[in-house]
Amino acid sequence: MDFLPTSVTKLIEELGRLPGIGPKSAQRLAFHLLKRSETKNQSLGDAVSGVKLGVMSCGTCFSLTSQDPCRICDHSQRDRSQMCIVETTLDLIAIEKTGEYRGLYHVLQGKISPLDGVGPEDLRIAECFARITAEDSPVREVILAMNPDVDGDTTALFLQKKLMPFEKVQVSRIARGIPSGGHLEYTDEATLIRALEGRVVVQ
Numbered sequence: 001m002d003f004l005p006t007s008v009t010k011l012i013e014e015l016g017r018l019p020g021i022g023p024k025s026a027q028r029l030a031f032h033l034l035k036r037s038e039t040k041n042q043s044l045g046d047a048v049s050g051v052k053l054g055v056m057s058c059g060t061c062f063s064l065t066s067q068d069p070c071r072i073c074d075h076s077q078r079d080r081s082q083m084c085i086v087e088t089t090l091d092l093i094a095i096e097k098t099g100e101y102r103g104l105y106h107v108l109q110g111k112i113s114p115l116d117g118v119g120p121e122d123l124r125i126a127e128c129f130a131r132i133t134a135e136d137s138p139v140r141e142v143i144l145a146m147n148p149d150v151d152g153d154t155t156a157l158f159l160q161k162k163l164m165p166f167e168k169v170q171v172s173r174i175a176r177g178i179p180s181g182g183h184l185e186y187t188d189e190a191t192l193i194r195a196l197e198g199r200v201v202v203q
């Protein structure tokens, strides 16, 4: 597309690198941005370049936060006997949106994926066990809320086996109301609530 101005081609290229944006969507977005006011585009540019400012991982649950501990870990009304283990902060958000879960979380920051070379040591699994197995740990129920795909299953099974010796902790996995290969992030709230309620005790 050498007939297009370089700035436009560059923008199409950059947008096309984003997940879920194919070449056609990238073109459409770039042409949409060309029509918008300079001020609006500036504001978008500022938001993009500043997105990482003040963002950190909670030192306890490893969710994305602007304060450490995060607001959930720090909240006095959360049920500290329940811990829901999720892959990413996006999954945490999906569960929070249901308004049905009042326990704590642990964000693994990914899932075990042998094909992508991601092992347990690359995730926040050691920190997760430290929280559960600490002498004074209040955790009595662990809910595995991995996504229902191969890597999610591998991760859930790994955690389940590791938690087996800890008899004081009940381990459950959210029910399969979520379509196979579907993602928590894109699952509607009603389905997610059913999946949480119908969690199956695995240990």
Ligand SMILES: [Zn+2]
Residues within 6 Å of the ligand: 058, 059, 060, 061, 062, 063, 069, 070, 071, 072, 073, 074
């Ligand atoms: Zn936290």
